[in-house]
Amino acid sequence: MKTLHIDLAQRSYDIHIAPGLLSRVGEEIRKVCPKAQRLAIVTDANVEPLYSAQVEDSLEHAGFDTGLFAGPAGEGAKCATHLAALWEAMMHYGLTRTDAVVALGGGVVGDLAGFAAATILRGVDFIQIPTTLLAQVDSSVGGKVAIDLAAGKNLAGCFWQPKVVLMDPETLNTLDDKTFSDGMAEVVKYGCIADREFFDFLCVHPSRAELMANIEHILYTCCNIKRSVVEKDELDTGKRMILNFGHTLGHAYELAGNYETWTHGQAVAAGMCAAAKLGVGLGVTPAGLPERVETLLKALALPTHIDCDAETYAAAIGRDKKGTGGDISVILLEEMGRAVVKKMPKAELLEELR
Ligand code: NAD
Numbered sequence: 071m072k073t074l075h076i077d078l079a080q081r082s083y084d085i086h087i088a089p090g091l092l093s094r095v096g097e098e099i100r101k102v103c104p105k106a107q108r109l110a111i112v113t114d115a116n117v118e119p120l121y122s123a124q125v126e127d128s129l130e131h132a133g134f135d136t137g138l139f140a141g142p143a144g145e146g147a148k149c150a151t152h153l154a155a156l157w158e159a160m161m162h163y164g165l166t167r168t169d170a171v172v173a174l175g176g177g178v179v180g181d182l183a184g185f186a187a188a189t190i191l192r193g194v195d196f197i198q199i200p201t202t203l204l205a206q207v208d209s210s211v212g213g214k215v216a217i218d219l220a221a222g223k224n225l226a227g228c229f230w231q232p233k234v235v236l237m238d239p240e241t242l243n244t245l246d247d248k249t250f251s252d253g254m255a256e257v258v259k260y261g262c263i264a265d266r267e268f269f270d271f272l273c274v275h276p277s278r279a280e281l282m283a284n285i286e287h288i289l290y291t292c293c294n295i296k297r298s299v300v301e302k303d304e305l306d307t308g309k310r311m312i313l314n315f316g317h318t319l320g321h322a323y324e325l326a327g328n329y330e331t332w333t334h335g336q337a338v339a340a341g342m343c344a345a346a347k348l349g350v351g352l353g354v355t356p357a358g359l360p361e362r363v364e365t366l367l368k369a370l371a372l373p374t375h376i377d378c379d380a381e382t383y384a385a386a387i388g389r390d391k392k393g394t395g396g397d398i399s400v401i402l403l404e405e406m407g408r409a410v411v412k413k414m415p416k417a418e419l420l421e422e423l424r
Contacts, residue, residue, distance in 0.1 A: 203253025
C-alpha cells in the first residue's frame with residue numbers, strides 16, 4: 071500500500087492507495103473514526119451496483135451500521151434539491167454528530183457528500199472512496215466540496231477535509247474509455263505544472279493498458295503534487311491557483327458547448343493547449359512546448375483545440391473566480407514542469423485570444 075500524509079495541522083489526513091483496498095475500507099475507517107456507529111454511504115446509480123455491496127460488507131465487518139444513499143449519476147445530482155433530500159434521509163437514518171459520511175463514487179458524489187457532511191449537524195466526519203480517475207487524482211484531495219447553482223458550477227460550497235482518502239485503483243477498470251481519458255487530462259496537467267519527468271513518462275506510456283500497469287505510481291505522483299500545493303495554500307488564496315492550468319480557457323470551452331458537447335477533461339485538455347500557445351505569444355513559454363502537450367493529449371484521445379468565439383471567451387473570463395476587478399490571473403508554463411501565475415488585464419487576455 072502506498073500512503074501519503076497531507077499535513078494540515080488538526081485537519082491532517084492520509085491517502086492510501088492499494089489494489090483491493092475496497093474490501094478493507096472498514097478497518098481503515100475504524101482507525102480514523104473510532105467512535106462512529108453509523109456510516110451514511112453516499113453513492114450514485116452507476117457505482118452502487120458495482121461496488122456498494124463490497125464496501126458495506128467491509129464496513130459491517132468492522133462493526134459499523136451502514137445506510138446507503140444512492141442518487142442519480144451525473145452532474146445534475148450536485149444540486150440543492152438532492153442535497154436537501156440527502157440531509158433529510160440522513161436524519162431519518164439517525165446519523166449523529168459522532169457518525170460519519172462516506173463518499174463512494176466520482177467527483178460528483180465526493181462534492182455532494184462532502185458538502186452534506188460539512189453541513190449536516192454543523193459538520194460530521196467525512197471519508198472519500200473515489201472511484202473515477204479524476205476523483206482519485208484531483209477532487210478527493212484538498213477538501214473543496216460544493217454543489218452547483220443555476221448561476222454556475224460549484225458556487226455553494228466550503229472546505230471540509232476528509233478524515234482519510236481510500237483509493238482502490240482496481241475500480242478504474244470499470245470506467246468507460248471516455249471517462250478514463252477525461253481523468254487523464256488532469257494527470258497531464260500535473261506533469262505540465264510540476265514534474266517534467268512525469269510528463270515524459272506519460273509520453274512513453276500513453277495507452278490505457280500501459281497507464282493501468284503503472285497506475286499506483288501515477289496516482290501517487292499526482293496526489294503528491296496536489297499535496298504539496300494544498301499544504302501551502304489550503305484555502306486557495308494564491309499558490310493553489312497553479313492547479314487551474316488550462317481551466318480558465320477550459321471553462322470557456324465547456325460554456326461554448328453548453329456543458330453538453332465537451333466533458334470537463336476534454337475542455338481542460340484544449341484549454342492547456344491554448345494556454346501553452348498563449349504563453350509562447352506572451353514570451354513566457356518556450357517555442358515547441360505546445361506541440362509536446364498536443365502530441366501527448368492526442369495519444370490520450372483528448373482534443374487539442376475547441377472553437378470558441380470572442381463573446382464566449384469574454385463571458386467565461388468575466389465569471390472566472392481567479393479574476394479581480396479588471397484583472398485575471400492566468401497560469402502559464404515557464405518550461406515543462408514549471409508553472410507561473412501571471413496577472414494581466416482581462417481585456418489584454420481577450421485580445422491575445424483573438
Ligand atoms: P462523475 O462523478 O460524474 O463520474 C463520471 C461517471 O462515471 C458517472 O456516470 C459515474 O456514475 C461513473 N462512475 C464513477 N465511478 C465509476 C466506476 N468505478 N466504474 C464505472 N463508472 C463509474 O464525474 P467525475 O469526472 O468523477 O467528477 C466530476 C466532478 O468533480 C465535477 O462535478 C467537478 O466539479 C468535480 N471536481 C471537484 C474538484 C474538487 O476539488 N472538489 C476538483 C475537480 C473536479
